[in-house]
Every structure is written in C-alpha cells, then in structure tokens.
Amino acid sequence: MDMSLPNKKYQPFLKSLNELGFCTFQIFDDQEIASLKSLYENNFGEKKIEQLYASHNSNPVEQSLKINESIKNIVEARLQEVFPGYNYFVGHFMVKGANVEKEFPLHQDWNIVEESVYKSYQVWIPLQLTYPANGGLFVVPGSHQFFDNYRSGSYSIPVVPFQDKLKHVVTDLIVPSGNVVIYHNGLFHASHINTTAEIRVAVIVNFVEKEAPLYFFQKNIATNSTDLYSISGEILLNYLPDLEKGIVDEKIKLSKSLATCSV
Numbered sequence: 001m002d003m004s005l006p007n008k009k010y011q012p013f014l015k016s017l018n019e020l021g022f023c024t025f026q027i028f029d030d031q032e033i034a035s036l037k038s039l040y041e042n043n044f045g046e047k048k049i050e051q052l053y054a055s056h057n058s059n060p061v062e063q064s065l066k067i068n069e070s071i072k073n074i075v076e077a078r079l080q081e082v083f084p085g086y087n088y089f090v091g092h093f094m095v096k097g098a099n100v101e102k103e104f105p106l107h108q109d110w111n112i113v114e115e116s117v118y119k120s121y122q123v124w125i126p127l128q129l130t131y132p133a134n135g136g137l138f139v140v141p142g143s144h145q146f147f148d149n150y151r152s153g154s155y156s157i158p159v160v161p162f163q164d165k166l167k168h169v170v171t172d173l174i175v176p177s178g179n180v181v182i183y184h185n186g187l188f189h190a191s192h193i194n195t196t197a198e199i200r201v202a203v204i205v206n207f208v209e210k211e212a213p214l215y216f217f218q219k220n221i222a223t224n225s226t227d228l229y230s231i232s233g234e235i236l237l238n239y240l241p242d243l244e245k246g247i248v249d250e251k252i253k254l255s256k257s258l259a260t261c262s263v
Helices: 008-020 030-044 061-082 164-169 233-243
Strands: 022-026 052-054 086-096 104-107 120-126 137-139 179-184 189-191 200-209 215-220 225-230 254-258
Touching: 008 022, 008 061, 008 179, 030 061, 030 086, 030 200, 061 086, 061 120, 061 200, 061 233, 086 120, 086 233
Parallel strands: none
Antiparallel strands: 022 179, 052 086, 086 200, 104 189, 120 179, 120 200, 137 189, 215 225, 225 254
16 A cells, blocks of 8 residues: 655654554644534534534434535545545544533444455544543554454444553543544544533544445354445445444445454
C-alpha cells in the first residue's frame, strides 16, 4: 500500500497510526468546524441528549443519508490530503449527554474490509475541546494487533468494561477543536463519563482504501463459514437496524464466503 503523502507533515502521525493504532493532530480550520456545528444545530439543536446519541441509527434513513452527504462535503477534501489513497465511506454525529455518569466501554468497531489485506480508519472529529471530564476518548495503544477477528452485527464486537487494573494500559486523549483522532477500526477505544453541564459533540467518519472491497461480515453457523455481503455507505445506512441484529436483506448481494468462521 502506498502511504506517500502530498504534505510530509502528516507522515510522523501516520507512523504512529500504524504502530500504536491511533494518532491525533490538527487538520481542520475554524470555518470547517463551524460548518459541522451548524449542521448539528440545524438537525439536532433542539433535541435533548440524555445518554449517548448516534445520529446514523436514531433517525429516518433519509435524514441520515443527507447528514452523511453534508459531512462528506465538509471534510472529504481535507482528509484526502492526509489519505490520498482512501475514500470516504460514511459519517455521522456521536453525542454524549451532559452529566452522564456512564462511560462508553472499551470496544472495537465493525470491520468492513478484509483487514489482513486492506485498511480502514475511523476519524473522530470533536467540535469542542474534549478531555476526560467531558467524555473524551481513551484508547489501548497497540490493541489493533491483539486479535485477527471479524466484527459486525452478526459477530458482535468485543466489549471490555473499564476497571482500575486497566489504568496502566490506557491512554487518555485531550483533543482541541480542529484536531482529529484517527484510529484503526480494530483499536480498543472508549469514552469517559461526561461530568460537565454541556453535551460533547463529535463527528465520526470512516475512510477506507480505494482498492478495498467493502463488506458486511455475516457469521454462517450452518456451514462454519463467513458470508461477505457487498455494501456501500448508502447500503449500510439504509439497512443498519437489521444489520445490527445480524439480519441481511435479500437485496444486499452476497459476494463470497470465507472458509471458516472467525474466533
């Protein structure tokens, strides 16, 4: 894979991304962050957020598709300065309510590519300064290399509730507005409780290698195999409630099957 970049200032960060599974740096300007804030306010400004709110699976599909396209229009060009060999896949808002005394536990995200061959990354874009007290992220460096596993609504995802004995292996992230956190889909990451009186708003965007076929990984117990169904960002948003339950609509095309189930 060619990781050459038109702007060399990003190369040290991407070295960290490969070795540690994540990196963070400044990329967006005030105007771009303001555009994302306006998009959020115009759609959800009057909504009361009590816990953790993900816009892509909490609204009518038409609205999620429009928000996805609007996010793409704001962030795609800038992010492709970092990842010229990658494509935008899907984007949504992730909001943590104020005074929420519940963390989002350590977990991995779905894999949408065959990770032994291709890479995909999550790009976390906070719309304000984020830090532990207001529900900021924490990660387990290097954990993207722990397992060679499939993750989906069919396979579910590993979840690890935070415990004091894990403190020495996690890293808290303090991320100013305009900065991003980029991480492998397989990295164990989480967010702290929000002890402040303000909601914490972030945008999450997925970028994938241009050459990578995109799949939903369906566990087939009957044949001890994994069925790979071809997807796009639009397909994912259209069928997400069912896919989260491991239900694949007949309109989604089966591409191929892998010999064995993931462990």
